[in-house]
Amino acid sequence: MKKTAYHARVTLATTRRVLSQLRHDHRTVALIFLVPVLLLSLLRWMYQENDMVFNAIAPALLGIFPFVIMFLITSITTLRERSGGTLERLMASPLGKLDFIIGYLIAFGLLAMVQAGLASALVIYGLDLTIQGPEWYLYVMAILDALLGTALGLFVSAFAKTEFQAVQFMPALIFPQFLICGILMPLDQMPALLEAIAYWLPLTYAVDALQAVAQNVDITSDMTRDIWTVAAFVVGAVVLGALSLRRQTA
Amino acid sequence: MDALSARDVTVTKDKKTILEKLNLSVKRGSVTGLVGPSGSGKTTLMRSIVGVQKTASGSLEVLGAPAGSPSLRSRIGYVTQDSAVYDDITVEENLTYFGSLVGASRSSIDGVLADVDLVPQRKQMVSSLSGGQRARVNLAVALLGEPELLVLDEPTVGLDPILRNNLWDMFMRLAKNGKTLLVSSHVMDEAERCEQLILLRDGEVLWNDTKQKLLSHTHATNVGDAFVKAIEEAEV
Numbered sequence: 001m002k003k004t005a006y007h008a009r010v011t012l013a014t015t016r017r018v019l020s021q022l023r024h025d026h027r028t029v030a031l032i033f034l035v036p037v038l039l040l041s042l043l044r045w046m047y048q049e050n051d052m053v054f055n056a057i058a059p060a061l062l063g064i065f066p067f068v069i070m071f072l073i074t075s076i077t078t079l080r081e082r083s084g085g086t087l088e089r090l091m092a093s094p095l096g097k098l099d100f101i102i103g104y105l106i107a108f109g110l111l112a113m114v115q116a117g118l119a120s121a122l123v124i125y126g127l128d129l130t131i132q133g134p135e136w137y138l139y140v141m142a143i144l145d146a147l148l149g150t151a152l153g154l155f156v157s158a159f160a161k162t163e164f165q166a167v168q169f170m171p172a173l174i175f176p177q178f179l180i181c182g183i184l185m186p187l188d189q190m191p192a193l194l195e196a197i198a199y200w201l202p203l204t205y206a207v208d209a210l211q212a213v214a215q216n217v218d219i220t221s222d223m224t225r226d227i228w229t230v231a232a233f234v235v236g237a238v239v240l241g242a243l244s245l246r247r248q249t250a
Numbered sequence: 251m252d253a254l255s256a257r258d259v260t261v262t263k264d265k266k267t268i269l270e271k272l273n274l275s276v277k278r279g280s281v282t283g284l285v286g287p288s289g290s291g292k293t294t295l296m297r298s299i300v301g302v303q304k305t306a307s308g309s310l311e312v313l314g315a316p317a318g319s320p321s322l323r324s325r326i327g328y329v330t331q332d333s334a335v336y337d338d339i340t341v342e343e344n345l346t347y348f349g350s351l352v353g354a355s356r357s358s359i360d361g362v363l364a365d366v367d368l369v370p371q372r373k374q375m376v377s378s379l380s381g382g383q384r385a386r387v388n389l390a391v392a393l394l395g396e397p398e399l400l401v402l403d404e405p406t407v408g409l410d411p412i413l414r415n416n417l418w419d420m421f422m423r424l425a426k427n428g429k430t431l432l433v434s435s436h437v438m439d440e441a442e443r444c445e446q447l448i449l450l451r452d453g454e455v456l457w458n459d460t461k462q463k464l465l466s467h468t469h470a471t472n473v474g475d476a477f478v479k480a481i482e483e484a485e486v
Contacts, residue, residue, distance in 0.1 A: 009350065010350060010351055013346075013347055013350035013351070014347075016347070017336070017339065017343065017347040020339050020343050021336060021338045021339050024338055024339060024375065025338060084334060084336075084337070085330050085332055085333075085334030086334050086335065086336060088302055088330070088334065089328065089330070089334045089348075089391070090351070091302060092300050092301060092302050092323060092326070092328055093323055093324070093348070093351045093352065094320075094323040094324045094351060094352065095351050247301070247302065247318070248301065248302055248303060248304045248318060249297075249302060249303060249304065250263070250304050
């Protein structure tokens, strides 16, 4: 019990510390909040005469933009902890590995809620996106995607030694998922092997969910599966992230 | 009981042997100077003691437990050579965060700030501090939670002489209160202040005893000369 209280306390202390780092960095916060909004506005501008195309791709991009942005931010931030020696200091302290990861996840999760909230509100009320399904589902998926980006970013940063490598993980790990997630081509039109691979990747479910909410009035069983699958990927990435942290170096 | 005892400790990194069958002991409540040229293995030894460096073989006991034990994490304060604090938050925010990990109270944080003479800078961003001030933030973090063992890797580099004096007085005071300090330095006049000395060269311990005995053993008048003589003796 006493141990649980300790872990809860230091997890929240980690969250608070990450948030105060961001509070001192206005430009980064502005970029996090504004970039998805600007990108979606750009998309609307492109398709101002074509509501059908906009309605088809905007929901999916509403999930993908936060995912990519949070992935990049998290992997760089964690890498900075590594190269700056603070991670080693934390690993020599009583702080648990999960405390560290979940502390980050809560901090970036809060950020993601604002980010996804702003972007969702913009596409629905400002850019006249018409979706058939409930708006809350769109919002929840957008946040989940941002959390997924955060959790994956925490995990993969363990495999980067420099910022140059960390940045490369975006084209290496995110772009392939983007290509085969079902935005550019429906899954059932892809070669069988690629389709099978796509079903092992989280972005596929995220995009499926956001495309489905645009077309279905009610939550379908597939949409429920999508939410749980993406959530499971978040948990999986958190566990892998915790395992990838090392108390000792060889 | 010893605060530290190493038996045949070997550490290898990338197939290179950094420490080879190293033996040493450090008494509780002492200030022990760890002296040796750069590349002698001082930092590796300190990292092994703190538990962030894997040892290949041998036994390394720290405060009665094997190095790296979870129970030791709140009992050791560690100052790295490059300051390991967050640049993009204030001094106080750093201490509050690291303090929360070891259960340091608000008043003890104030005390530590005063000890390292950083009270006027508490609301400043670490990135705006001078090198010496940053080193003191780094030291302050290690002092939080009153650890029993302080492992300090060159804690006084770049500090002004008055402040360095004050810090050494503080080290002595901590030792008097029962804390154990292991302080690495390549500055010989700092080694002069230590009652206990460990001389390290190429991953081997040349001396691990009191300063007095080292001086009388080598017939030297200061630690610098004694170190040179100890090396010559080892090479014969």
